[in-house]
Amino acid sequence: MTPKAALLCSVGAFAFAFAAPAVAQVVMQPAPVVQPAAPVVTDQPVVLPPAEAAADPVVIPPGAPVHVTVPQTTVNTTVPLTAPFNPAPANTVIETTAGRRVVQAVNGWDVLFDDQGTVHRSHALLTDGLPDQNSIAVRAAAERMWPLTVGKWQTGHSETSDAHAVTYNVLRTENITVPAGAFFTYVVERRDHAPMSGNDAYRTMWYAPSVGAMVKATDGRVPPGVNGGYQVVSMALPYPVANAAAAAAVARRPDTVANQTEYCRERGTTVRLADGRTAVLDCPSYIQADRAGYDNWLIVR
Numbered sequence: 001m002t003p004k005a006a007l008l009c010s011v012g013a014f015a016f017a018f019a020a021p022a023v024a025q026v027v028m029q030p031a032p033v034v035q036p037a038a039p040v041v042t043d044q045p046v047v048l049p050p051a052e053a054a055a056d057p058v059v060i061p062p063g064a065p066v067h068v069t070v071p072q073t074t075v076n077t078t079v080p081l082t083a084p085f086n087p088a089p090a091n092t093v094i095e096t097t098a099g100r101r102v103v104q105a106v107n108g109w110d111v112l113f114d115d116q117g118t119v120h121r122s123h124a125l126l127t128d129g130l131p132d133q134n135s136i137a138v139r140a141a142a143e144r145m146w147p148l149t150v151g152k153w154q155t156g157h158s159e160t161s162d163a164h165a166v167t168y169n170v171l172r173t174e175n176i177t178v179p180a181g182a183f184f185t186y187v188v189e190r191r192d193h194a195p196m197s198g199n200d201a202y203r204t205m206w207y208a209p210s211v212g213a214m215v216k217a218t219d220g221r222v223p224p225g226v227n228g229g230y231q232v233v234s235m236a237l238p239y240p241v242a243n244a245a246a247a248a249a250v251a252r253r254p255d256t257v258a259n260q261t262e263y264c265r266e267r268g269t270t271v272r273l274a275d276g277r278t279a280v281l282d283c284p285s286y287i288q289a290d291r292a293g294y295d296n297w298l299i300v301r
Contacts, residue, residue: 068180068211069236077183078175081209083148086242087111087125088212088235097179098230109143125214126168126190129203129228135159138166145170148186148207165193176206176216178231183208183215212241253298260287263297 068077088094092103104112109124120128124142127133141156145168153169171187185206192201206216218229253259260283269286273279287294 068234070211070240071238075210075240077181077208077210079210080173080184083146083186083207083209085109085124085146086209086212088237088241089239091238092213093236094213095233095235096230097233098228109139125207126188126205128205128214128217129219130166130190130192131164135164135166138164141166141168145188148188150186165195167191167193171204174206178215178233180215180232180234183210185215210241211235211237255298259298260284260294263287263294267293 068075087106088103090103090105094101094103099116101116102114104114104119106112111122111125113120113122113128121133122128123133123139124146126142126145127139130138133139135156135158137156138158139156141154144154145152148170150170150172153167155165155167158164158166167190169189169191171189174185174187176183176185183206185208188205188207190203190205192203194200202220204218204220205214207213208215213232213235215232216230264283264286267286267290269281269283270278271281271286271289281289
């Protein structure tokens with residue numbers, strides 16, 4: 001190739017390269033860094049105006065013990081009361097040291113309990129835990145114990161081959177204190193006598209007429225030995241038992257703004273919201289949320 005031809009080829013290649021379309025350049029950008037949301041601090045209460053207060057907040061009492069809750073009224077559980085058969089109504093929730101019990105139904109003399117998923121029956125509230133409670137005579141004796149009075153007793157002989165004899169006896173009345181509070185009670189002893197084995201089983205029950213329930217029970221045997229029992233930690237009744245209306249009148253503070261302010265000052269106005277946060281309410285909203293506690297506070301003891 002002559003020098004002239006080589007020169008022409010070089011010029012043509014340069015012109016072709018210059019005329020070719022440009023190739024787009026792709027630049028890889030790193031993904032944006034997403035900052036995590038700041039955690040919600042639940043131990044710092046938030047202040048909510050009344051319009052934004054959550055519905056049904058859970059009141060956080062300042063170290064107050066668990067106590068009996070009776071909606072729409074306050075019952076003095078230590079006032080001496082007569083004891084007709086007025087058991088706690090259906091849907092009553094009873095927390096005990098042995099577990100949770102819920103009253104499923106009251107059918108005549110039979111009270112059905114859901115005891116941590118197991119349903120059992122207590123006839124006239126006196127055969128709870130008794131092996132021979134299906135005996136007609138044992139059940140009839142339990143019915144004849146009501147109304148409870150000190151010194152009253154009844155015996156029923158079971159129709160089983162063991163020929164048990166079950167005796168109920170009201171020993172005394174007694175004011176006792178359990179985790180749920182202080183109660184006026186009738187103390188009932190039940191003796192299950194088994195003549196063939198010679199072992200007698202005893203259960204002592206403390207019946208509180210103000211709430212229609214046994215608030216304490218102890219079990220024992222002869223020869224000595226404790227094999228059970230419980231105390232009531234808290235109770236929530238859907239409405240008061242009938243006998244509670246017979247409680248003696250008690251002195252009450254007036255429901256005034258001054259007393260509401262004093263209650264909020266003593267208790268604080270902190271509640272726990274459904275999402276786990278704590279919130280500070282204004283005094284009127286707190287009184288509305290803790291109406292049962294406020295009504296109980298108005299009683300002069």
